[in-house]
Structures are given as structure tokens and as C-alpha cells.
Amino acid sequence: MRILWRSCIISGFTLxxxxxxxxxxxxxAGHFASVIRFAQDRTLAPRDVPIYGNEVSRVAGAAFLVAxxxxxxxxxxxxxxxxxxxxxxxxxxxxxxRLSGSxxxxxxxxxxxxxxxxxxxxxxxxxxxxxFDWALVPISNFANSPNTAVVSLLARPQSPAERSFExxxxxxxxxxxxxxxxxxxxxxxVGFNALLTDAMLLQGNPGSTRKxxxxxxxxxxxxxxxxxxxxxxxxxxQGLSSLLSTRVWHTYIFNDxxxxxxxxxxxxxxxxKGALPTYHFFRFDDGALARPVPTLTNAxxxxxxxxxxxxxxxRILNQAVYDTSYNTAEWAAFFRYMKANHxxxxxxxxxxxxxxxxxxxxxxxxxxxxx
Numbered sequence: 001m002r003i004l005w006r007s008c009i010i011s012g013f014t015l016x017x018x019x020x021x022x023x024x025x026x027x028x029a030g031h032f033a034s035v036i037r038f039a040q041d042r043t044l045a046p047r048d049v050p051i052y053g054n055e056v057s058r059v060a061g062a063a064f065l066v067a068x069x070x071x072x073x074x075x076x077x078x079x080x081x082x083x084x085x086x087x088x089x090x091x092x093x094x095x096x097x098r099l100s101g102s103x104x105x106x107x108x109x110x111x112x113x114x115x116x117x118x119x120x121x122x123x124x125x126x127x128x129x130x131x132f133d134w135a136l137v138p139i140s141n142f143a144n145s146p147n148t149a150v151v152s153l154l155a156r157p158q159s160p161a162e163r164s165f166e167x168x169x170x171x172x173x174x175x176x177x178x179x180x181x182x183x184x185x186x187x188x189x190v191g192f193n194a195l196l197t198d199a200m201l202l203q204g205n206p207g208s209t210r211k212x213x214x215x216x217x218x219x220x221x222x223x224x225x226x227x228x229x230x231x232x233x234x235x236x237x238q239g240l241s242s243l244l245s246t247r248v249w250h251t252y253i254f255n256d257x258x259x260x261x262x263x264x265x266x267x268x269x270x271x272x273k274g275a276l277p278t279y280h281f282f283r284f285d286d287g288a289l290a291r292p293v294p295t296l297t298n299a300x301x302x303x304x305x306x307x308x309x310x311x312x313x314x315r316i317l318n319q320a321v322y323d324t325s326y327n328t329a330e331w332a333a334f335f336r337y338m339k340a341n342h343x344x345x346x347x348x349x350x351x352x353x354x355x356x357x358x359x360x361x362x363x364x365x366x367x368x369x370x371x
Contacts, residue, residue: 028144028184029353030137032361035187036218044215047208048199050365051176056165069148075257081282081290086152086180087194087254087325089142092340093261093272093333104342106349108136108356115222117356120270127270131331132222134189134360137353139328141184143335144350150185150328151194153177153368169369177368189223189362193324197254201279202370204244206237206317213320220360224320236307236316243303247296249281256329263334272330276313278304 037052069075070090080088095102105121112119118129118136131139142150155178157163166176177199185191200209210233213224254277261274278301281293308316315322338346 028141029350030133030141030356030359031354032137032187033358035361035363037363038192038216038218041215041217045208045212047371048202048212049174049369049371050195051367051369052363053366056162056366057159068146072257075253075255075280076282076290076292078289081251081253083154084149084152085154085251085253086198087150088148089150089256089277089329089332090148091256091259091261091274091329091333092336093263093274093330094337096262096264099264104338105345106338106352108349108352110355110357122265122270127265128268129270131327133356134220134222135324135327135331137356137359138185138188138190139331140335140350140353142182142190142328143332144339144346145182145184147182150182151191151198152180153195153198155180173371175370177370179364179366179368181364185364187361187364189220189360190324190328191364192362193223193321194328195364195368196318196321197325199368199370200317200321201240201244201252204249205241207241210234210237210318213318223324226319228318228320232308233317236304236314239303239307240300240317243299244296247281247293247299248283249293249296250283251290252279252281254279254325256333259329259333261330261333263337272334274330274333276310276326277329278314 038050040050042049068090069077069080069084069088074080075088075090095104099122102123107119107121109117109119115130115132116128117133118131120127120129157166157178162178169176179195181191181194185194196209196212200206202209211228211230214228216224219225256274256277257280259274259277261272263270263272265271279297281296281300282290283293284290304314304316313322313326315326335346338349
């Protein structure tokens with residue numbers, strides 16, 4: 001049986017009560033603004049509907065701390081595939097050879113424009129970065145955690161009310177997938193984006209979810225403020241759907257396994273490069289342990305590169321979703337290097353994030369409905 005899923009700067013709008021629901025929540029490093037909820041134009045992505053906590057009175061699904069998954073044996077383990085799946089970022093970056101032995105320091109500078117406030121200093125010289133506060137702060141908190149799983153759509157209903165909710169929706173042909181989000185990414189745009197990454201290939205067809213970012217208000221600079229190239233995205237969606245329909249698979253994990261991130265500098269800019277994260281496919285044969293489908297995993301890479309380029313990757317399908325996914329994996333890998341190799345400086349950097357104020361906070365759903 002195929003598993004039918006798989007898995008702040010705000011531009012040009014005025015906040016109104018009709019757009020937002022304000023919720024209070026506590027975070028780790030950084031000071032977040034009141035949590036907002038996206039408004040959705042469901043005509044643009046009619047098959048995908050986020051379900052929020054107040055709709056089902058679900059609270060317990062917030063915490064998602066699992067043992068660290070590192071390396072293929074952990075990521076491909078049957079337990080990981082069956083109980084976590086979803087999105088896992090677990091790599092640690094390394095310096096380019098010419099930076100080996102360099103003194104590296106990080107600082108958050110609130111006087112700089114949003115998107116350039118992270119300063120990376122190497123042997124006393126400061127290099128530019130591009131990472132908005134809405135991404136920088138939660139990614140830093142996530143990397144500081146010993147856990148690597150980002151999000152899962154494999155949670156279970158936790159109360160009679162939730163089971164009733166699920167059964168009622170099933171009677172009208174709607175599948176409910178309960179969500180778990182890493183605590184440091186709950187109610188952040190990074191966490192919300194990870195949900196879209198996981199949901200993108202539901203039923204082997206990204207035709208609905210690829211336009212989800214277009215359906216959302218407000219528009220966030222650095223995320224969905226730029227319009228989707230619909231023609232390009234549609235071509236990619238059709239190509240991927242065609243590929244996925246020709247192979248036997250049941251589920252997948254979006255992961256940065258063996259990305260081999262290397263950080264360096266180009267001119268006055270700090271850069272991180274490595275193989276882009278991708279979907280790893282699995283199948284279950286007659287109740288057997290989860291078995292990877294490397295031919296499909298590799299075929300997806302080849303198809304994506306044929307549709308665009310190796311550097312562009314899945315951005316061709318949705319720039320907002322995959323640019324954020326790639327940035328999350330790359331920066332988390334670099335931050336893990338700093339934590340492991342320059343711990344006093346890493347601790348000082350986290351303390352400097354206390355100067356990050358009014359960081360964008362977006363409510364993450366507790367369930368995902370697919371019609």
C-alpha cells in the first residue's frame with residue numbers, strides 16, 4: 001500500500017484583525033514578536049489545508065525531540081523511516097583547507113539591515129552574510145539542540161476528540177496527517193517551511209503544494225514576497241510527477257545526508273557549499289523493514305538537474321520553499337561546526353542573539369489536511 005503523503009520584514013501590507021490571530025509563546029535565544037497566522041486563499045492550493053491547534057484543541061503535538069540521527073545507518077533505519085520520516089538535517093560543515101586553523105567568530109549586529117546582521121569574522125576580518133532574522137534566530141536555536149529531526153507528519157491523534165476529528169474528515173475523503181515540529185522551530189517560518197518541504201510530494205504529485213506559498217498572506221521578504229515562476233514550476237512539477245509514477249515507493253525523507261558542506265569566503269562574502277539536500281525514497285515489502293530505493297533517489301536528482309541546474313536544485317519547483325530548506329540545512333551545519341570546535345565563541349554568539357527583537361513568528365499547524 002502506498003503511503004499517500006510523504007513525508008521580520010513583511011512586504012506591502014497592513015496588519016488587520018482579519019488576517020492574524022495573535023498568540024503568546026516563549027522561545028530560546030532571541031525575542032520573537034507575537035505569533036501571527038497566515039491567511040490562505042484556498043483557490044490557489046485547494047487540496048492542502050493546514051489545521052491549527054484551536055480547531056482541534058491539540059496542544060501535546062508541539063514537542064518533537066528525538067535521538068540525534070547522524071549518518072546513513074541512522075537516517076535509513078526502519079524506526080526512523082516509520083516513526084519520523086519527514087525532514088532531517090544532520091550534517092556538520094567543515095572549513096575549506098585554506099581556512100584550517102583560522103580563528104572564527106560570530107556576532108549579531110542589530111544596527112545592520114535585516115538580512116545582514118550576522119557577522120562572520122575570520123582571523124579578524126569581517127565577512128558578509130545574507131540571512132534574515134526570521135531564519136537566523138530559529139536555525140541557530142535548532143543547531144544548538146542535540147536533535148536533528150525538523151518535522152514529521154507521522155504523529156498520531158492523542159485524544160478521543162482528535163480521533164473523532166480524523167474519522168469525520170475521512171468520511172468526506174480528506175486525509176489528516178498529524179504534525180510534530182522540533183520545539184525550536186515551532187511557530188517559526190523555518191518550521192512552517194519545513195512542513196511544505198515534507199508535504200510537497202504527497203501522492204507523488206507536487207501540483208498542489210507547489211503553489212501554496214502564493215496562497216498565503218502576508219508576504220514575507222526573503223520568502224514568498226517574490227512571485228512564483230508558475231510556468232517554470234509547472235514544468236518541473238509535471239516532470240517530477242511523471243518520474244514518481246514509474247517507480248514503486250511508499251515514503252521518503254528530505255535530508256542532507258552526505259552533503260559534505262564546506263564553508264569558505266569569496267571576496268567579502270561568507271559562503272557555504274555542498275550537495276543540496278534531497279528526497280530519499282523508501283519502500284515496504286510485505287511488512288518487511290523499510291528498504292531504500294536508491295535508484296529513485298538518484299533519478300530524482302538527475303531529473304531535477306535536467307529541468308534546471310545542479311546549483312538551482314528544487315528551487316525550480318518553488319523558490320521560497322527550497323531556498324529556505326537549503327539555507328536551513330547549510331547554516332545549521334556551519335553552526336554545528338562552531339558549537340563543536342569554537343564552543344566559547346558559539347556561546348557568546350547565542351548570547352548576542354538576545355539583541356534580536358521582534359523576530360517574525362508564524363503559527364505552525366498541528367495537522368495537515370489533504371483532499
